[in-house]
Amino acid sequence: MGFVLADGLSYGVGANQAIFLAIASDRYFCLSPKLNEAFLALAQGQNIDQHHIKSLIADRIICDAVGDNDIRAVRVPVAExxxxxxxxxxxxxxxxxxxxxxxxxxxxxxxxxxxxxxxxxxxxxxxxxxxxxxxxxxxxxxxxxxxxxxxxxxxxxxxxxxxxxxxxxxxxxxxxxxxxxxxxxxxxxxxxxxxxxxxxxxxxxxxxxxxxxxxx
Structure with missing residues (x-):
């Protein structure tokens, strides 16, 4: 079992901070420092504490999925x-x-x-x-x-x-x-x-x- 981003959620990373956008509500937000650290570790394929996983699920940041984790940040080539x-x-x-x-x-x-x-x-x-x-x-x-x-x-x-x-x-x-x-x-x-x-x-x-x- 893996995890994916919750529906309608996208994010990018700047200065080690995950910045989220909830598309439907046009809402931007960040996580608390500890939860941000845990989320970024999970996104990089690391194992994190179960209480952090439960918090991310409860906050509707991630959800269970079949297969490997897929919680990658948005990828945009640097404009030249x-x-x-x-x-x-x-x-x-x-x-x-x-x-x-x-x-x-x-x-x-x-x-x-x-x-x-x-x-x-x-x-x-x-x-x-x-x-x-x-x-x-x-x-x-x-x-x-x-x-x-x-x-x-x-x-x-x-x-x-x-x-x-x-x-x-x-x-x-x-x-x-x-x-x-x-x-x-x-x-x-x-x-x-x-x-x-x-x-x-x-x-x-x-x-x-x-x-x-x-x-x-």
Whole structure:
């Protein structure tokens, strides 16, 4: 018998601290120092005290499973570059009916049904994509969404912006992984789109400040 992460839970490790994200409730949290140490030891295949295992199960961090342990942290390649985009410009694409519908749809679903409803397809495999196919098309989508964001007041709305960009990319036959990251001191959560080692809608030096805790 082994252990797996509880459903809907993901985590990353920064400075020997496991940082968890509960997807459905959009809640970030850490464990107590002793339980954190035990959890990381278990994740590395070490044996830990039964009372720590019981605590992790009771806190809904892990659960029993058939087979070996599988409680690995999320794996996100270190971003090495940013997508080359021009300054956000107001174009016809900004005010197209499809773009406006997508913006309303993403915000409405996030508000009423939550993030999982918009993550029906796992694209984390694209974190290992090496092709630069469609870079110019993707850059135009990013530019248009950022330009519209200035009009619709999308400042500090990295999640809705990234979801909107990915939705429009998929309509054009492209994809990217949505990555969530956390910085603890001071606490700040952030998300971005990444394809291979390229960040699409942010700067790679900026996202390097965050410990990835989830990718889809």
């Amino acid at each position: 570059r940013s997508l080359a985009t021009r300054a956000a410009r107001y174009t016809r694409a900004v005010r197209s009916p499809v773009a406006l519908f997508d913006r309303v749809y993403v915000k409405r679903v996030l508000a009423k049904k939550g993030l999982p409803r918009l993550l029906t397809q796992d694209l984390s495999n694209l974190l290992y994509e090496r092709s630069e196919r469609g870079a110019d098309d993707i850059a135009q989508i990013v530019e248009a969404v950022h330009a519209a964001g200035r009009i619709f007041g999308a400042k500090d709305q990295c999640l809705s912006q990234s979801l909107l960009i990915r939705r429009q990319m998929q309509r054009c036959g492209y994809g990217a992984a949505l990555v969530f990251g956390v910085r603890l001191l001071p606490f700040q959560a952030h998300c971005w789109l990444q394809r291979g080692v390229t960040v699409l809608d942010d700067h790679h030096e900026h996202v390097a400040q965050f410990t990835p805790v989830f990718a889809s």
